Amino acid sequence: MEYMAAKSLPTLIQGGMGVGVSNWRLANAVAKCGQMGVVSGTAIDAVVARRLQLGDPDGSQRRALAHFPWPEMAQRVLDRFFISGGKSPEKKHRAISMANLRMKSAAIELLIVSNFIEVFLAREGHDGWVGINFLEKIQLPNMPSFLGAMLAGVDFVLMGAGIPLQIPGILDGLARWDDVQMRVSVDENTEKHTFVQKFDPKEYCPVDPPELKRPKFLAIISSDILAKTFVRRASGYTDGFVVENWTAGGHNAPPRRVDRKAPPPEVYSEKDDADLEKMREIGRPFWLAGGFSTPEKVQEAIDEGAAGVQLGTIFAYSEESGITSEIKADVVRKYFDGTLEVKTDFRASPTGFPFKVITTKTSVTHPDIAKKRKRICDLGYLRQMYVVKGEKVGYRCASEPIDQYVNKGGKVEATEGRHCLCNGLMATIGLAQLRENGEEPPVITSGDDFTFLDRMTDGKSAHYSAVDVVEYLMSGVKVAPVPIPEPVDV
Numbered sequence: 001m002e003y004m005a006a007k008s009l010p011t012l013i014q015g016g017m018g019v020g021v022s023n024w025r026l027a028n029a030v031a032k033c034g035q036m037g038v039v040s041g042t043a044i045d046a047v048v049a050r051r052l053q054l055g056d057p058d059g060s061q062r063r064a065l066a067h068f069p070w071p072e073m074a075q076r077v078l079d080r081f082f083i084s085g086g087k088s089p090e091k092k093h094r095a096i097s098m099a100n101l102r103m104k105s106a107a108i109e110l111l112i113v114s115n116f117i118e119v120f121l122a123r124e125g126h127d128g129w130v131g132i133n134f135l136e137k138i139q140l141p142n143m144p145s146f147l148g149a150m151l152a153g154v155d156f157v158l159m160g161a162g163i164p165l166q167i168p169g170i171l172d173g174l175a176r177w178d179d180v181q182m183r184v185s186v187d188e189n190t191e192k193h194t195f196v197q198k199f200d201p202k203e204y205c206p207v208d209p210p211e212l213k214r215p216k217f218l219a220i221i222s223s224d225i226l227a228k229t230f231v232r233r234a235s236g237y238t239d240g241f242v243v244e245n246w247t248a249g250g251h252n253a254p255p256r257r258v259d260r261k262a263p264p265p266e267v268y269s270e271k272d273d274a275d276l277e278k279m280r281e282i283g284r285p286f287w288l289a290g291g292f293s294t295p296e297k298v299q300e301a302i303d304e305g306a307a308g309v310q311l312g313t314i315f316a317y318s319e320e321s322g323i324t325s326e327i328k329a330d331v332v333r334k335y336f337d338g339t340l341e342v343k344t345d346f347r348a349s350p351t352g353f354p355f356k357v358i359t360t361k362t363s364v365t366h367p368d369i370a371k372k373r374k375r376i377c378d379l380g381y382l383r384q385m386y387v388v389k390g391e392k393v394g395y396r397c398a399s400e401p402i403d404q405y406v407n408k409g410g411k412v413e414a415t416e417g418r419h420c421l422c423n424g425l426m427a428t429i430g431l432a433q434l435r436e437n438g439e440e441p442p443v444i445t446s447g448d449d450f451t452f453l454d455r456m457t458d459g460k461s462a463h464y465s466a467v468d469v470v471e472y473l474m475s476g477v478k479v480a481p482v483p484i485p486e487p488v489d490v
């Protein structure tokens with residue numbers, strides 16, 4: 001099969017899927033085909049720590065670590081987490097410290113190293129495009145994570161779930177080894193203090209700083225208005241956009257308010273569609289996302305002026321993705337017997353963003369499982385900061401134990417219907433934490449559109465690879481190479 005020259009922009013972006021669904025294996029397979037493979041940087045520190053505690057059976061983590069530029073830091077991570085032969089199944093995974101405003105150096109080192117590992121492995125053996133995905137909503141681990149990914153030579157950083165206007169400038173700064181800082185969002189900040197997290201990359205670099213490439217930055221947005229905001233107000237250059245609609249998997253943008261004074265509606269309408277004419281006018285490359293999993297839809301996007309499309313669900317159910325084979329088989333079976341329901345859940349995510357869920361008998365969104373699960377917050381990626389007093393901040397998550405949340409000044413209503421996505425998503429990729437009454441249950445997210453299964457499979461089960469996906473989606477698609485844009489003054 002012939003693919004476009006690797007270094008014009010890719011037509012397909014295999015979207016970032018956290019936690020660990022779009023892992024290095026998937027991204028590597030996609031990038032090898034000349035398209036863009038994107039690993040998820042979300043909670044990758046916990047993922048790597050657990051892979052090492054399971055004994056790193058395929059040796060991949062240690063292989064990547066052997067290439068980490070600062071061997072002593074790599075060794076410290078190995079010493080803390082690697083268990084030769086794997087931990088005993090009756091033992092819990094060791095906790096890692098939760099991210100906060102002033103993180104301990106061990107936590108920062110784990111972030112740098114784990115992001116390096118994931119990108120290094122995704123880039124191994126080819127020179128195709130590799131990106132890394134983060135969520136703006138999870139701010140605190142981001143700066144050290146970018147450094148780790150950049151040390152491994154990541155080509156793109158893709159970010160959504162919020163409006164990451166500060167990120168392009170931070171990437172510029174890190175590429176120069178400058179001190180960087182990020183304003184963080186803190187609730188109940190009635191006195192309007194500015195809270196910043198600082199990060200000096202040189203503090204972690206024991207040798208002469210190696211040269212770092214500034215990755216291109218793609219903002220994941222749902223509207224042309226936001227695209228304009230990035231062009232005008234971002235702290236550095238935004239190289240392009242992924243325009244994601246509300247049928248996409250994972251978190252979605254909330255529906256557009258019709259009435260500013262009324263609460264946000266829980267239905268989407270054509271008001272939520274981005275204006276592609278306006279996107280074209282902006283003149284930067286963009287990819288469309290959400291239900292584009294046929295060659296006809298890929299062609300349609302290109303004909304609309306997009307550089308291509310970003311896809312999630314079709315790759316999430318491919319052989320290489322991190323979702324356990326049991327969950328993949330369960331969901332695919334549901335699709336074929338007509339019982340699959342993909343629901344936009346406006347409560348599930350502690351972030352407050354709508355989140356797509358599929359409920360199975362074993363997943364945490366099933367009412368019986370949810371009732372049985374004892375609330376606990378021990379990964380803490382979705383904790384929100386709030387002002388305790390003056391400039392002192394606290395951390396709380398609407399899915400933590402209710403009494404704790406309320407003691408921290410949170411409202412009990414805010415806890416209703418919330419699920420622990422951190423523990424749930426770790427379970428979905430086979431890295432569940434062990435509790436007294438068994439393992440943490442998984443949480444399953446996917447996009448609305450599964451019709452690709454009718455064309456990709458025998459109608460009974462799904463066994464297809466990432467390469468099969470690329471071949472299927474590109475079959476018959478006519479695409480002119482899209483040159484790599486260079487930053488221009490605006």
Ligand SMILES: Cc1cc2nc3c(=O)[nH]c(=O)nc-3n(C[C@H](O)[C@H](O)[C@H](O)COP(=O)(O)O)c2cc1C
Nearest residue numbers: 015016017018248249250290291311312313446447
């Ligand atoms: C399992 C799953 C997890 C996802 N996680 C993320 C994520 O962590 N960050 C993100 O920006 N998008 C996430 N997405 C969205 C995808 O990157 C992609 O944009 C979207 O799924 C495209 O729609 P489609 O599923 O219809 O192809 C996720 C999607 C899926 C299916």
